[in-house]
Amino acid sequence: MDFGVGLMVLGGFLLGGAWSIWRADHxxxxxxxxxxxxxxxxxxxxxxxxxxxxxxVI
Known part of the structure; x- marks a missing residue:
């Protein structure tokens, strides 16, 4: 796997984590x-x- 693709996948996971924390309100x-x-x-x-x-990647 190319390093740039790995960074984009990592960015997606981090974005999902931010969304999960944002939605977890009391x-x-x-x-x-x-x-x-x-x-x-x-x-x-x-x-x-x-x-x-x-x-x-570019």
């Missing part, structure tokens, strides 16, 4: 600050991994 309290922060960090990591994977 019924009455909503999202906590830690959930928002961690989902944001995972989203940025997913975007960086996907962008670098695309650039490696």
């Amino acid at each position: 019924d009455t309290e909503g999202r906590t600050g830690a959930q928002v922060l961690f989902a944001g960090i995972l989203l940025v990591a997913a975007l960086l991994a996907t962008a670098s994977g695309v650039l490696r």
Whole structure:
């Protein structure tokens, strides 16, 4: 498997993790600050991994 494709797959997994954390809110309290922060960090990591994977493939 090419390294760029692996980075894009990793970006997809990280994006799925960010979505999962974002959707895991409490019924009455909503999202906590830690959930928002961690989902944001995972989203940025997913975007960086996907962008670098695309650039490696090109």
